[in-house]
Amino acid sequence: MLRSLGLKLTLAFLIVAILSVALVAILIGQRTMTEFNQFVGDRFQHTLVEQLTDYYANNGSWRGLLDERRRGPGPRFLRTRPDMAGIILLDANKKVVFSNLPGDVNGAPLPNGAYHDVALQVNNQTVGWLRLDLPPANRALIAGSPELAFLNRVRIATILSVVAASLLAVLLGWLLARAISKPVRELTLATQAVAQGQLGHQVTIRSHDEIGQLAASFNQMSCDLARATQLRRQMTADIAHDLRTPLSVILGYTEALNDGKLAGDSEIYETLHSEAQHLNHLIDDLRLLSLADAKELPLNLDEIEPAEVLQRAAAAHQMRAQQAGVALEVDAPPGLPAIIADPERLAQVLGNLINNAIRYTEPGGAIRLRAATQGNTVRLQVQDSGAGIDPTDLPYIFDRFYRGDKARQNSGESGLGLAIAKSIVEAQGGIITVESTPGAGSTFTLALPTEPV
Numbered sequence: 001m002l003r004s005l006g007l008k009l010t011l012a013f014l015i016v017a018i019l020s021v022a023l024v025a026i027l028i029g030q031r032t033m034t035e036f037n038q039f040v041g042d043r044f045q046h047t048l049v050e051q052l053t054d055y056y057a058n059n060g061s062w063r064g065l066l067d068e069r070r071r072g073p074g075p076r077f078l079r080t081r082p083d084m085a086g087i088i089l090l091d092a093n094k095k096v097v098f099s100n101l102p103g104d105v106n107g108a109p110l111p112n113g114a115y116h117d118v119a120l121q122v123n124n125q126t127v128g129w130l131r132l133d134l135p136p137a138n139r140a141l142i143a144g145s146p147e148l149a150f151l152n153r154v155r156i157a158t159i160l161s162v163v164a165a166s167l168l169a170v171l172l173g174w175l176l177a178r179a180i181s182k183p184v185r186e187l188t189l190a191t192q193a194v195a196q197g198q199l200g201h202q203v204t205i206r207s208h209d210e211i212g213q214l215a216a217s218f219n220q221m222s223c224d225l226a227r228a229t230q231l232r233r234q235m236t237a238d239i240a241h242d243l244r245t246p247l248s249v250i251l252g253y254t255e256a257l258n259d260g261k262l263a264g265d266s267e268i269y270e271t272l273h274s275e276a277q278h279l280n281h282l283i284d285d286l287r288l289l290s291l292a293d294a295k296e297l298p299l300n301l302d303e304i305e306p307a308e309v310l311q312r313a314a315a316a317h318q319m320r321a322q323q324a325g326v327a328l329e330v331d332a333p334p335g336l337p338a339i340i341a342d343p344e345r346l347a348q349v350l351g352n353l354i355n356n357a358i359r360y361t362e363p364g365g366a367i368r369l370r371a372a373t374q375g376n377t378v379r380l381q382v383q384d385s386g387a388g389i390d391p392t393d394l395p396y397i398f399d400r401f402y403r404g405d406k407a408r409q410n411s412g413e414s415g416l417g418l419a420i421a422k423s424i425v426e427a428q429g430g431i432i433t434v435e436s437t438p439g440a441g442s443t444f445t446l447a448l449p450t451e452p453v
């Protein structure tokens with residue numbers, strides 16, 4: 001079978017071109033034939049009418065013609081070619097004067113035929129009729145006649161044009177097919193390259209048509225794939241790193257206790273417990289993320305009053321805020337439409353955002369929790385007057401294990417908080433966004449649906 005797209009397209013172009021050119025050639029050929037016959041016939045008839053009326057004008061009657069006819073074959077202009085046969089001359093009373101058809105001139109019945117009478121006029125008086133046995137256009141041209149030779153030349157020219165047009169169609173079709181199939185071939189090679197592990201491989205975008213869009217989508221997909229793979233690698237390394245730190249503390253202490261190098265006391269047990277708890281949290285977080293990735297995060301959706309959920313979150317973190325010297329206020333009008341969400345998960349997200357806000361706000365600063373409607377969503381905001389986020393960090397802060405402040409890499413924060421918040425919010429049909437001005441503070445916004453999604 002035809003395996004190449006280019007070949008298929010070339011053949012398709014060729015078939016279409018040949019069919020249309022052939023159709024045009026046939027139609028033109030037939031039309032030329034009819035028109036040409038008509039022309040030749042009209043000219044023959046016209047000449048004959050002129051010669052007959054001249055004859056009558058010169059002789060004053062048809063009598064001389066009759067005499068000539070009796071004596072011999074008649075005047076030269078009535079001796080017609082076989083393809084123009086069938087001339088009958090009638091006088092003004094439509095009596096036959098002359099006929100070159102078989103049969104007697106004087107009143108003998110004429111052979112059947114579709115007669116066609118043309119009046120012969122001298123000085124505005126009808127002096128006779130020319131009767132032709134067939135309309136001129138219906139006559140067949142005889143072999144060897146110059147008319148037929150002309151028609152044959154026209155036919156040859158048409159055939160040559162068909163051949164030339166077909167050759168041109170093959171050439172143009174081939175060029176066009178190549179132009180169409182080239183980017184497809186490039187895309188195939190690029191797909192194979194990606195399949196063989198060359199993630200991020202790009203193709204040149206040559207046009208803005210569907211193939212150009214396909215190339216752009218491929219480039220985007222290839223980039224995303226490379227980034228996802230890079231993130232996955234980074235995440236595995238981060239997980240290993242985050243597990244190793246508390247584990248090595250636990251191992252160090254337990255070995256020392258086991259060897260008797262260290263005597264157990266409540267402080268050591270406290271440390272061991274807190275490191276184990278840290279590991280537990282990390283594993284819980286990772287499990288939650290993987291459930292959210294698989295769209296299997298269990299949710300207990302309920303109707304939640306926006307003002308109430310913010311009040312409760314503020315109450316839960318008031319103490320920590322006070323300890324950090326940061327004011328924590330709620331600014332939410334009552335009577336907002338209820339949000340459809342899982343109350344515990346929503347409290348977890350808000351807690352996360354408030355904890356971050358407290359952590360990144362200097363004493364004396366303020367954190368404001370707001371609620372407002374927008375379309376068929378309610379927007380919950382956690383706004384702080386803290387350090388803000390560097391614009392270079394901003395696009396990545398919802399990524400897993402991303403920590404903006406590199407100096408805090410080993411602070412014990414996992415860098416999973418915002419990634420988890422994003423997963424939970426999106427699992428409930430919401431959107432989380434951030435706006436931040438370094439030095440002036442950050443605002444995290446949750447847009448949550450007020451109707452079940």
Ligand code: ADP
Nearest residue numbers: 356357360397403404405413414415416417418
């Ligand atoms: P972490 O566990 O490090 O807090 P998060 O996912 O919660 O991880 O946050 C990711 C990064 O986003 C943080 O390391 C920090 O740089 C930045 N960030 C988050 N919230 C705030 C905030 N309110 N103000 C300034 N920076 C913030």
